[in-house]
Structures are given as C-alpha cells and as structure tokens.
Amino acid sequence: MTEMPTPRLAADVFQQRLLDWFDRHGRHDLPWQSPRSAYRVWVSEIMLQQTQVTTVIPYFERFMARFPTLEALAAAPQDEVLHLWTGLGYYARARNLHKAAQEALDSHGGQLPTHSVEALTALPGIGRSTAGAIIAQSTGQRAAILDGNVKRSLARLHAVAGWTGKPAVERRLWALADYYTPETRLADYTQAMMDFGATLCKRSTPLCEHCPFNDVCLAYAQGETKRYPESKPKKVLPTRETIMLLLHDRDGRVWLEQRPASGLWGGLWSLPQFDGQERLNDWLADNVVRPERLSPMPCLTHTFSHFRLAITPQPVSCDRLQGVREGGTWYDPAHPPAIGLAAPVKTLINQLAPFSLKSTPGRA
C-alpha cells in the first residue's frame, strides 16, 4: 500500500537503537501501562489526542475509577461522561468515546475489535494512528502510529519539508513510520517512539547531543533542527462577538442552558449565549425576564484555537426574575458537586466556560 521510502538507516538498526534508548530513558510507569488492557489504552489514547500527558493523568484516573470497564462506560448517560471530561477540551472525543463503547457492546460482544486497524477505525473517534497505538500496545500486533511526536522525529531525521499536516507530507511520513515499525516488542516500540519525541526530540530545544540518531539525522547534520517540522501556515484569527447572559435568582443560583449536541462545547452546559442584542431581547421577552437592576460587565475575550471570542460589555446580570421558561436549569454555585467546573470561580471568564451536569435537575 505505502510506497517504499528511502531510509536513513536499516529498520532493524533503528529499532535496536530506539529500544535501547527506551529501556534506559523511556517512561515505564504511566497509569495506562499497568494494568494494560485494550480498554484502558483506548481511553488513554483518546484523552491524549492533542493533549499533554501531565494534563491527562488526573482525568484518566478519575475516568477509570468511575468507568472501570467498557460496559460501565456504555451504560452511563452521556451527561456523566461529559462531566468527567469537563475541562479537558475537544468534547467530541467524549461523545465519540461513549458512542463507540455502545457500538462495541452491541456489535463486538463488549470488546474492542483489536484484530484490525480497519475494525477499530470504523468506531467513532478512532483514526489510523489511534488504532495503531491501541493494537500495538494491547495486542502486540504490528501496527504503525503517526502522532505529533513521530511526525516531528521523522521530519527531522529525514529533513522532510512542508507542514506535517499537509496530506502529501503526511503520506510520506506514514511510509517512513511503517518502514521503521518492527515485528516484535510492538508495545515498547510504540511507547518508545512517543517518549522519544516527547522527551528527547522535543519541539524546541531537542537534546541532540544525547540522541541515538544524531549520526544519521539530516536536520542535525544541516544544523537545522529548528526548521523541522515546518509550522502550519498562519492565518488571521477571526473575532466573533457574542453576548452571554448571566442570570441569577435571589438564592444566587445561575441559569444554565444545554448547548447543541455538536459544535463548540457540544452537549455541555453554559450561560445562555446570543448572537446579538436583538436575539437577547427576544429571549428576554420570551422568557418574561424582567431585570430590575442591570449590572455592567467588563468586555472579555476568550481565545479559542480558531477564533477569538469577544463578550460584549452588555448588562448581563439581574437580581430579580419574573420567570424563565424551559431549556435550562438553575445551578447553585455553592453546591457544585454535579458540575464539572465546580471549583470556585477564579475569574469571570471561567464563568463562561461550559459545565456538565451529572443529571438534569428539575426546572425552576
């Protein structure tokens, strides 16, 4: 399938050097490594997508304590899965994880289909690299991975030009990743590749003096390690404006609404959000909200990956409510156990973050 690449060194030599390095300097005590099961590896790989190890570990521990098995995950309400994901970001991962667990229960006898990359990638949230990581680590079958660490390492070793997210560049890196993948010690090799990229062939300040490949690395030979991998072409961050309404009743409870099932903060709970003053006025009228006193709110901005959100300085707080219709619920900041981001609000911007409720309380 993949064309034969031009290697920098023979595959068996590459594997030997990497595994020697891994035995000495690799990470051998990550939570998902012991006990190592397909389920635990799967959950960890999903959490680790675009997310650092140190961030993931506490989320992984909590998740495993609550959902120790695939069956437990499949049986849970989505709200509860999102609850444990709150603060981790990329919430489609949680929705897909939940859905995939149910599909595995229905169609694969409650087990992950780890017999092939194709079967795994058929599940929502599992792409080629994640499938390879799950298979290699949980079954020891030969399967390649190509995550950010491997992309960066191989781009340097081979001085691969171009942004590694570009399909043509990615194809070439997949061919290299596949070429170097061994037939044995797949779990160790896979972990070794990720550890190598994360701790030695780092994005900035790679430790080339200690690298087992510094005699064959093209980027190092050219003195150009900083050039690889090339960064994504920059684009101007668009700014979106929005109004977020902070309503609270006399008990200090806050009105939250569940967001649409997909898109930004999909399925989570947040302050009601409006495109403009017009929409806000409509909502206030529909809900018979009669604020007696409005308090000003400073203009806030929140930067997302692809845009900057500006929260306009509207009067968005009121002390008295005549009535609010359906579509949301009251959240008591003083009794936060059901809320994911329950920690005492440090800054106002955090109040705009999404929430996930374990269950939906009754309407006000």
Added chain:
DNA sequence: CAAGCGTGGTG
C-alpha cells in the same frame, strides 16, 4: 481538502 474543535504549557 480545509476548516472546526479546547485547554494549558512554554519561550
């Protein structure tokens, strides 16, 4: 294929 999707760390 390009855009959408979060949050926290880093220099």
Added chain:
DNA sequence: TCACCAAGCTT
C-alpha cells in the same frame, strides 16, 4: 503579554 502548539479526528 502573546504567538505557538500538543499522544488527531470528523465533516
């Protein structure tokens, strides 16, 4: 303070 981006996948 701020640009940059990390164990990617979906649409």
